[in-house]
Amino acid sequence: MRGVVMYGPGDVRVEEREDPRIVEPTDAIIRLTATCICGSDLWPYRGAEPVDHQVMGHEYVGVVEEVGADVRTIRVGDFVVGSFWASDNTCEICRAGYQAYCPHRVLMGTLGTQSERARVPLADGTLVATPGMPEPDLIPSLMAASDVLGTGWFAAVAAQAGPGRTVAVVGDGAVGLLGVLAARQLGAERVIAFSRHPDRQALARDFGATDIVEERGDAGVARIQELTGGLGAHSVIEAVGTQEAMMQAIRSARPGGHVGFVGVSHDVAVPGDELFMAGVHLHGGPAPVRQYLPELIRLIWDRTIDPGKVFDLTLPLDRAADGYRAMDRRTATKVLLTL
Amino acid sequence: MRGVVMYGPGDVRVEEREDPRIVEPTDAIIRLTATCICGSDLWPYRGAEPVDHQVMGHEYVGVVEEVGADVRTIRVGDFVVGSFWASDNTCEICRAGYQAYCPHRVLMGTLGTQSERARVPLADGTLVATPGMPEPDLIPSLMAASDVLGTGWFAAVAAQAGPGRTVAVVGDGAVGLLGVLAARQLGAERVIAFSRHPDRQALARDFGATDIVEERGDAGVARIQELTGGLGAHSVIEAVGTQEAMMQAIRSARPGGHVGFVGVSHDVAVPGDELFMAGVHLHGGPAPVRQYLPELIRLIWDRTIDPGKVFDLTLPLDRAADGYRAMDRRTATKVLLTL
Incomplete structure (x- = not known):
């Protein structure tokens, strides 16, 4: 599959990466409908954080293609939104509303969601399915819910x-x-x-x-x-x-x-x-986005809010490097990458 | 009247000071029944904060001797407890429970309550009267309410x-x-x-x-x-x-x-x-003690709590220097000064 790799500061490439596969029985594999570039991705891009051949991206919406044997609530074919932290959503910390600090959390950025597919750990705890397949014009807003709106x-x-x-x-x-x-x-x-x-x-x-x-x-x-x-x-x-x-x-x-x-x-x-x-x-601190996802999805689905307006540049994934450049130069506030 | 003055680090003296008098019509003058030495008084004592002939003390309980023309709720003869910040208790900040940040606040430490008498600004907002004259064994606990318990x-x-x-x-x-x-x-x-x-x-x-x-x-x-x-x-x-x-x-x-x-x-x-x-x-930050005083006085009056136990050394005001020394050397946790 195609995916973004940051070779070093200022050097973003889209290249062939290995397809993700189920590792844990609580995993799901999703095919991304959209992903985006985060303001926090600019820190390594600008050399303010170390980076060396890092897969990029932690925001994602898409369709579930495969689930592990222990996944109970998320199903193949669901359209899902997830947080940038995978979390079990059942432990004491998650139940208190602090899913970004779940003792079993996995940072999605380490898996890299600026890609065609992604593995999502703890799928039942991390993903929230929309009521059905969204109209295309809702995609940017659902994408925003994954991080910037939730944050x-x-x-x-x-x-x-x-x-x-x-x-x-x-x-x-x-x-x-x-x-x-x-x-x-x-x-x-x-x-x-x-x-x-x-x-x-x-x-x-x-x-x-x-x-x-x-x-x-x-x-x-x-x-x-x-x-x-x-x-x-x-x-x-x-x-x-x-x-x-x-x-x-x-x-x-x-x-x-x-x-x-x-x-x-x-x-x-x-x-x-x-x-x-x-x-x-x-x-x-890091936002416990998962806590708010059901409510945010409802507000978006009902067209009460339109947070997708923050995306002022939409590019295909293959032009991710142009997206990074635009955000770095502040010619774009937030870049949506489509697949 | 007699009162404590810190001449410099480590140099505490009890000497004759001018009697306080009503300055603003919202002032009250109290005759102290007890006062005490605060852990924060040790910072200048130890040279960690500048000090030069400073009157000392911001904790106090006592009997109202005189009130200004605009004082409405506090009466001569009341036994009162007050916070270490004088506050109007009517402004937006006070009503939100942050009396220590009242725009009209006066830090009692600048007036010095390690003394026989003290002027209390904004008497109606600052002082809380007890239900009657307290039994002597309640004095230490009421004294504690003025700062350390409230804090x-x-x-x-x-x-x-x-x-x-x-x-x-x-x-x-x-x-x-x-x-x-x-x-x-x-x-x-x-x-x-x-x-x-x-x-x-x-x-x-x-x-x-x-x-x-x-x-x-x-x-x-x-x-x-x-x-x-x-x-x-x-x-x-x-x-x-x-x-x-x-x-x-x-x-x-x-x-x-x-x-x-x-x-x-x-x-x-x-x-x-x-x-x-x-x-x-x-x-x-600095505690809005005034917010809690009515409840704390009730718990002390009912003998539900006995915070006065923190005082492990009681001295007459004239021996304040011994009290500072004991707290500095950690042979006492908290020193009550009686009058």
């Missing part, structure tokens, strides 16, 4: 976005934009998006942002203070992963407020004295 | 201690020990106290600790893992304020667990990548 949703939940609360969103990438969508769906009347890119501002407004702040850092924090009567936002989503973004998020929240951070941390250190005096709640 | 209580709430949850407590000072008491009162069946001092272990057990762990750092974390089926504690209280204690707390919590930190942070930096991968909730 933005978790960030909004971690930030306790909800009725009566003002939410600020740091980061205007796909996750931040879908954090805006999630915050509105969760009931927040006021959602302030930090963004200085006109196209992303437009999408943020489309997803429900009520205010846009172009300033960053301390100037951005000052604007949030102005917009919230000097108190700060109740809820802040951090969807970047840098020191500046994390501190901007913490400083934008009011005492007692909640910061949900989902940007993969790179060289971040949170000063204890400032965190102590801020009085905010801080929660984040 | 331990906030830490337990921030850590979401409650039924069905295992709570670990880092720090066996007065706040940590009262965190044990709070966790049990909030319904936790299992409370694991980190302590290597036999007398503090005994008090921890008296307050409801079910397990004692003597190891610290990674060895301590490993013991928590053993005691929790490899998952970690649901709730962890951090009541020290050092890097080692903070990391021990974060590493002792399971994914999705809650860390409540109340140790005043000194040279702490939380690594973002580790926090990201830990998946814990982190919340803490």
